[in-house]
Amino acid sequence: xSRRTAFAIQFAVTLLxxxxxxxxxxxxxxxxxxxxxxxxxxxxxxxxxxxxQVWELYSDTIWRSMGIAFGCLIITAIIGIPAAYGLNRFPGxxxxxxxxxVSLPLSIPGLALALALLQLYGTIKGFRLSFWFILVGxxxxxxxxxIRSVLAVFSTIDLQSLEEGAASLGASSWQRFKDIALPNxxxxxxxxxxxxxxxxxxxxxxxxxxxxxxxxxxxxxxADSYASMRxxxxxxxxxxxxxxxxxxxAAMLWASNRAQSIGKPx
Amino acid sequence: xxxxxxxxxxxxxxLAFLALPLVRLVSASVGGEQGWLIYAEIVSNPRYMQSLLDxxxxxxxxxxxxxxxxxxxALFLTHNRFPGxxxxxxxxxxxxxxxxxxIGFLIILLxxxxxxxxxxxxxxxxxxxxxxxxMIGLFxxxxxxxxxxxxxxxxxxxxxxxxxxxEAARSLGAAPLQVLRDVTLPGLAxxxxxSGAIAFATxxxxxxxxxxxxxxxxxxxxxxxxxFTLSANIAMASALSVLxxxxxxxxxxxxxxxxxxxxxxxx
Numbered sequence: 001x002s003r004r005t006a007f008a009i010q011f012a013v014t015l016l017x018x019x020x021x022x023x024x025x026x027x028x029x030x031x032x033x034x035x036x037x038x039x040x041x042x043x044x045x046x047x048x049x050x051x052x053q054v055w056e057l058y059s060d061t062i063w064r065s066m067g068i069a070f071g072c073l074i075i076t077a078i079i080g081i082p083a084a085y086g087l088n089r090f091p092g093x094x095x096x097x098x099x100x101x102v103s104l105p106l107s108i109p110g111l112a113l114a115l116a117l118l119q120l121y122g123t124i125k126g127f128r129l130s131f132w133f134i135l136v137g138x139x140x141x142x143x144x145x146x147i148r149s150v151l152a153v154f155s156t157i158d159l160q161s162l163e164e165g166a167a168s169l170g171a172s173s174w175q176r177f178k179d180i181a182l183p184n185x186x187x188x189x190x191x192x193x194x195x196x197x198x199x200x201x202x203x204x205x206x207x208x209x210x211x212x213x214x215x216x217x218x219x220x221x222x223a224d225s226y227a228s229m230r231x232x233x234x235x236x237x238x239x240x241x242x243x244x245x246x247x248x249x250a251a252m253l254w255a256s257n258r259a260q261s262i263g264k265p266x
Numbered sequence: 267x268x269x270x271x272x273x274x275x276x277x278x279x280x281l282a283f284l285a286l287p288l289v290r291l292v293s294a295s296v297g298g299e300q301g302w303l304i305y306a307e308i309v310s311n312p313r314y315m316q317s318l319l320d321x322x323x324x325x326x327x328x329x330x331x332x333x334x335x336x337x338x339x340a341l342f343l344t345h346n347r348f349p350g351x352x353x354x355x356x357x358x359x360x361x362x363x364x365x366x367x368x369i370g371f372l373i374i375l376l377x378x379x380x381x382x383x384x385x386x387x388x389x390x391x392x393x394x395x396x397x398x399x400x401m402i403g404l405f406x407x408x409x410x411x412x413x414x415x416x417x418x419x420x421x422x423x424x425x426x427x428x429x430x431x432x433e434a435a436r437s438l439g440a441a442p443l444q445v446l447r448d449v450t451l452p453g454l455a456x457x458x459x460x461s462g463a464i465a466f467a468t469x470x471x472x473x474x475x476x477x478x479x480x481x482x483x484x485x486x487x488x489x490x491x492x493x494f495t496l497s498a499n500i501a502m503a504s505a506l507s508v509l510x511x512x513x514x515x516x517x518x519x520x521x522x523x524x525x526x527x528x529x530x531x532x533x
Contacts, residue, residue, distance in 0.1 A: 006442040010342035017335050017413055018357045024372035024410075025361070027382055031375065038380065079279055082272035089269050098273075102280050104288075107518035109471030111487050112507035115494060116287035119294050119504070136283050143279075173268030204365035204474045219474075223367045226478050231380070238368060249363045250356075 029242065031235035050236035054225075058237060061221035062244075068131060068217060069200040072138045076196050079139070080146030081189060085181050087147070088154040099151075103144040110205025113140060118209060131215045137206040142199050146192040149259065153188030154181070156262050187262055191255040198248040218244075291504050298501030305505060314489065314506065321486040324405055325469035331405075332412035332465050333458055339413075340420040341450065355421075362414045366407070366474020373407045373479065374398045399480040407475035412465040419464070423457035424450075456524045463521035467514040486510055 031037045032051065035044035083102075087095045105113055117137060122128050162184070163176045171179070182189075204219040211220050218241060225234045296302050308314045336358075343355055361369065377383050377398035387395040397403050427450065435445045451458075473487040481488070486506065494503035 003442050007342075007346075010338055013335060014339040014342045014354060014358075017339050018354055021361055021410060021413065022357050023382065024376045027375045028372055079275040083276040086269045086272035086276075098276075102276065102284070104284065104515065107467065107515040108511040109473065109487060109507075109514060111471070111473050111490055112291065112511045113287070115490070115504060115507050116291035117283065119500070120287045120290040139279070140283055147276075177268070177272075198363045202363045202365045204367050205472075208474070208477070219365045219367055222365075222371070223474070223478065226367065226371050226374075234371065235375075238371060241368065245363050246360055249360065252363075253359065 025242070028235050028238050031232055032239035033236070034232060037231050037235070050232045051240065053233055054237045054240055057229075057233070058218075058221045058225070061216045061218045062240065064131065064216065065201050065218035068135050068138055069197045071135050072142055072200040073193055073196050075135070075139050076143050076146040077189070077193065080143055080192065081150055081182070081185065082177075084147045084150035084154060084185070084188075085177060087151055088159065099147070102147065105141045106144050110137075110141065110203070111209065113137070114206045114209030117206075129212055129214070134207055134210050134215055134217065137210050138200045138203055141203060141206060142196040145195040145199065146189075149192030149195060149256070150185050150188040153185050153259055153262055157184055159184065187255070187259040191252070191259040194248065194252040194255050198245065198252045201248065202245055292508055295501055295504035295508050297504075300501075304501055305509070308502075308505060308509065313484075317484045317486050317489045320401070320484060321470055324401055324408065324485065325466050328405055328408040328412055328469045329462050329466040331409055332416045333462050335409075336413050336416035336461075337420050337454070337458065340417050340424055344421055344424040358417050359414045361411060362418075364411065366411070366472050366476075367478045368474075369407045369410050370475040370478025372410065373403050373475070377403055377406065399483075401483065403479045404476055404483055404485065407479065408465075408469045408472060411472075411475075412468065415468070416461040416465055419461035420454060420457050423454055427453045460521040460524045463517045467517040467521075470517075471510060471514050 030041055033046050033048065034041040035047045035049075087099060114137065117133075117140075121133070127133055159181060162180050166176050166180055202219060203217075204223065207217050207220055208223065211217065216224065222234075222237055222241060225237045229237075295304060298304055300307060339354075339358060343351060343358075364372075375381055377396060379396055379398075381396070381398060383395050383397070387393050397406070431449050431453070432445055435449045440448070471487060473491065476483045476485050476488050477491070481492075487510070490503050490506045490510065493499045493506065
């Protein structure tokens with residue numbers, strides 16, 4: 001096989017893969033702004049009325065998802081940043097085990113975690129019926145990303161020397177954490193924060209099991225609309241989701257690359 | 267003392283919402299009248315074993331297809347610089363954060379009754395092609411969310427490979443396929459195995475896509491869901507969850523031991 005044939009095959013496979021991913025997404029976006037999908041966009045025309053209807057029917061799920069994502073960010077930051085700092089200070093066997101353990105939600109399917117949470121806390125009605133129940137699930141799932149993202153940055157900088165210098169000048173443990181560790185970890189915190197928010201907004205597996213009719217999130221509302229609404233409304237709702245998630249994802253990938261390039265010559 | 271305080275929030279949260287619920291899940295699985303024998307019942311029940319087999323087969327097929335396609339694209343995008351390259355990379359990674367339900371819907375738009383493929387085939391060839399509501403639809407759905415994950419892992423490794431090795435092999439007269447087989451692929455091996463394991467484990471545990479496509483696709487997560495919600499068979503749903511969790515966890519541990527990376531097992 002010549003180099004030219006090899007190039008042609010590789011190029012064709014790449015383009016086909018792009019088409020496979022892009023075409024259904026484009027279909028969905030078009031369907032969301034088409035007056036009547038079965039007549040086609042050219043015959044029936046373009047409209048924003050479906051997006052308007054989505055807003056009337058489902059705006060509560062959008063606000064709730066944003067609220068839960070924000071809450072998730074705050075809680076994962078409060079739990080995850082100090083934990084990453086501690087894990088970096090004691091890089092021993094015990095730390096490895098702790099890290100492995102809190103990372104379990106990455107490798108256990110959300111369905112299994114949700115069943116576990118439901119069986120232990122499902123009978124505590126005040127908790128079960130509130131959005132806190134979903135928030136706990138989201139924190140469980142996103143926390144490992146915050147911890148790893150911050151830990152990855154800590155492990156590339158010589159935090160120990162910086163802290164020793166500060167300690168010799170009389171800085172307390174808290175001051176060293178606040179004034180040295182936190183500012184240095186900022187790229188990792190940013191990357192972790194964007195990952196947490198992106199994943200929280202898109203989370204379905206856990207949320208579907210944990211939600212109640214009064215605590216629907218955006219992806220739960222989407223599943224609901226796919227089952228019961230006309231195709232144009234389901235598509236318009238998906239369009240709203242794309243508009244939220246794609247910029248977040250782009251920011252997340254940018255911040256992750258930036259955090260990973262720390263300590264390397266650019 | 268201060269460092270202990272740093273761990274405190276993590277310890278409280280993980281104990282209350284991870285350790286205890288998991289213990290409860292295992293104890294609920296053996297809480298029925300059969301006790302631990304419930305795990306023997308799974309093995310002897312043809313329906314559960316069939317669904318386990320189907321889940322493994324569809325996950326395996328997706329893994330092989332995703333690794334082949336994404337590796338080809340990753341190598342192409344790593345080795346060639348051209349205008350529009352970043353657009354191609356963006357369009358191969360944007361579905362990364364899509365939940366399984368959305369991907370199920372996209373597959374219906376592609377291969378459903380009113381889908382693009384059926385519209386084209388009915389109009390031009392006068393034959394109906396509907397594949398969304400079956401294992402084939404599930405295969406394409408899982409492929410949809412596996413390609414971006416595998417691509418990112420393989421590209422990250424491919425960019426670190428020393429281009430001088432490929433040049434050396436070429437200057438010694440190796441054909442493109444020989445270079446691929448003897449130089450590039452061995453260098454990529456850890457990334458290929460790791461991303462393959464991630465794709466496989468994600469497909470094994472995915473729920474949203476099957477949920478959107480059809481309720482009669484009997485992959486393991488769907489069986490767990492119906493056991494829990496429709497049959498209210500809590501012990502069996504818990505036992506199957508424990509089994510599924512152990513399989514995906516073991517696979518991802520294996521994958522991480524090879525590369526030290528992990529990408530979310532969402533969907």
